[in-house]
Amino acid sequence: GDVRAARDLDQDSLNRRRRLLGEDHPDTLISVSNLAIDLQTLGEVHAARDLDQDTLNRRRRLLGEDHPDTLRSATGLAIDLRLLGDAQAARNLDQDTLNHYRRVLGEDHRDTLISANNLAIDLRLMGDLQAALDLDQDTLSRLRRALGENHPDTLLSANNFAIDLANLGEHQAARDLDQDTLARRRRVLGDNHASTLDSANNLAADLRPLGETN
Secondary structure, eight states: OOHHHHHHHHHHHHHHHHHHHOTTOHHHHHHHHHHHHHHHHTTOHHHHHHHHHHHHHHHHHHHOTTSHHHHHHHHHHHHHHHHTTOHHHHHHHHHHHHHHHHHHHOTTSHHHHHHHHHHHHHHHHTTOHHHHHHHHHHHHHHHHHHHOTTSHHHHHHHHHHHHHHHHTTOHHHHHHHHHHHHHHHHHHHOTTSHHHHHHHHHHHHHHTTTTOOO
16 A cells, blocks of 8 residues: 555644644544554654654553553554664563563463564564574464464464574474465465465475475
């Protein structure tokens, strides 16, 4: 889609809502979050970060630490921080967000498991590969049980776990898992879906250290 056009529309909506409803109205904060996503997509990550930080501060004050909107804002800010290369700050925020989700929604809720996936990304970026693997393995087990083997969230989790295995030198296990994920994504999403193509690329990368490149 035309992200710049979306950015302009979201900026206009935000300006109008700020004028009519005020800075702290829930609808205004939704507009701020939407604009931040546009900016993030356009590569204007510093601007997105500033908006997401302000929105998080306001939602914490107005709604409390545990409100779903507050936790979504925290997740968005952590993505900004990660894109800006501040993996430690992203990790700290994602860990805190995961703790809140676990307490409020439980270990097996989809939002909790998505939050766990985000934390594992931070751990991987910081080189804490074993911790990332342990968290991704737990997340994958829970998603398989809650959503089934073929759900897109489960397949994304399997993809991430295979990356962890490869990073730790478990190339055969990574290959087997990526092969299974590719077959499922082809069946569920089709051959030309972006996620299917990602799986094909990952499998090709697994084959090289195993000497299976022909």
